[in-house]
Amino acid sequence: MTDTxxxxxxxxxxxxxxYDVLVTPESAGWGYSGLRILTLKPGEAHALSTRNSEFLVLPLTGSCTVTTDGKAFELAGRTGVFASTTDFAYLPAESEALISSASGGTFALPAARTGRSSLSARYGPKETVPVELRGAGACSRQVNNYCLPGTFDAEQLLVCEVLTPGSNWSSYPPHKHDETRTDEAGNPVESELEEIYYFQIDGGEHAFGYQRVYGTEDRPIDVLAEVRSGDTVLIPHGWHGPSVAAPGYDLYYLNVMAGPGQDRAWLICDDPAHGWVRTTWDTQDIDDRLPFGENQ
Known part of the structure; x- marks a missing residue:
C-alpha cells in the first residue's frame, strides 16, 4: 500500500x-512549513495573525492591499500564474495584517514557523524576482525564485514557483533534502527541509499531471499522485520527482520549504541512480516555449 x-x-x-487550502505544521505532522490559499471576492478582506510564523502574501490571480504595522503594501498581482511573476509582501512573526482586495483574487500565503522575528514587513517588487530557466530538452522548466537565499531575506522561509510546459518533466532528477550532511572536508552538502507542492494546471477541469515521492531504505515513503489544479502534496522526507506535465497541459507548482537549520540553506542531493541525467542537458536546447507569458 502506498502513502499517496x-x-x-x-x-x-x-x-x-x-481557506481553500490550509496546511499547518500540526496538520502536516511536522515542525515548520505551512501554506494557506485564500480567495477573496471583490471588496472582501481577511485578517491574518502570523503568531509564531513568518508569511508571504503572493498573488496567484488578482491584486490586493496588505496593511500591517501602519504600512500599506499595494500588490498589483497578475492575471494568472502562467501570465507573469508577481509582486508580493513579507510578514514577520507576531504580526497582525489585513489582506483586502477591491477586485477579488486568489492569494497564496506560504509560511514557516520560526523562533525569531528580526525582520520587518516588506514589499517585494515583481521586477526583482529572478526568473531562471533550468534543465534542457524535455527537462526544461522555469523557476521563479521569490524568497530564497540570495534573492529575498527571511528567517526560515523558502518559496519559489516552477512552471513546466506540457510533456516535460521537472523536479528531475529526483532529489532530496531531509537531513543535514557535510562532505569529508566538512562542507555542507544537504540541508533538512520539509516541502509543500501546490499545483495549478492549465487546460481546464480535466487537466492533470503526476507527482512522485519515494523514500530511502531507512525512511520509506511511497507517493504516486495524479494531481489537478488546487491539489497539494506534502513531502516530509525522501526523493521527490519527477513532476510530470501531461501532453497538452502546462504544469505549475508553488514550492514552500522550511526546516530547523538557522542558516536557511537550500542544499539538495540527487538520487544517485538518476543524477547522470543532468549531463545530457549540455547537448540539448532549452524548450523554446519558455519562459512563459510576460517573462518572455
Missing part, C-alpha cells in the same frame, strides 16, 4: 471556512 492518500491532498480536502 496520506500526503496527497486533493483540491478542497484541506479547506476550512477561510
Amino acid at each position: 492518500g496520506k500526503y496527497h491532498l486533493p483540491a478542497g480536502s484541506s479547506a476550512d471556512d477561510d
Whole structure:
C-alpha cells in the first residue's frame, strides 16, 4: 500500500471556512512549513495573525492591499500564474495584517514557523524576482525564485514557483533534502527541509499531471499522485520527482520549504541512480516555449 492518500491532498480536502487550502505544521505532522490559499471576492478582506510564523502574501490571480504595522503594501498581482511573476509582501512573526482586495483574487500565503522575528514587513517588487530557466530538452522548466537565499531575506522561509510546459518533466532528477550532511572536508552538502507542492494546471477541469515521492531504505515513503489544479502534496522526507506535465497541459507548482537549520540553506542531493541525467542537458536546447507569458 502506498502513502499517496496520506500526503496527497486533493483540491478542497484541506479547506476550512477561510481557506481553500490550509496546511499547518500540526496538520502536516511536522515542525515548520505551512501554506494557506485564500480567495477573496471583490471588496472582501481577511485578517491574518502570523503568531509564531513568518508569511508571504503572493498573488496567484488578482491584486490586493496588505496593511500591517501602519504600512500599506499595494500588490498589483497578475492575471494568472502562467501570465507573469508577481509582486508580493513579507510578514514577520507576531504580526497582525489585513489582506483586502477591491477586485477579488486568489492569494497564496506560504509560511514557516520560526523562533525569531528580526525582520520587518516588506514589499517585494515583481521586477526583482529572478526568473531562471533550468534543465534542457524535455527537462526544461522555469523557476521563479521569490524568497530564497540570495534573492529575498527571511528567517526560515523558502518559496519559489516552477512552471513546466506540457510533456516535460521537472523536479528531475529526483532529489532530496531531509537531513543535514557535510562532505569529508566538512562542507555542507544537504540541508533538512520539509516541502509543500501546490499545483495549478492549465487546460481546464480535466487537466492533470503526476507527482512522485519515494523514500530511502531507512525512511520509506511511497507517493504516486495524479494531481489537478488546487491539489497539494506534502513531502516530509525522501526523493521527490519527477513532476510530470501531461501532453497538452502546462504544469505549475508553488514550492514552500522550511526546516530547523538557522542558516536557511537550500542544499539538495540527487538520487544517485538518476543524477547522470543532468549531463545530457549540455547537448540539448532549452524548450523554446519558455519562459512563459510576460517573462518572455
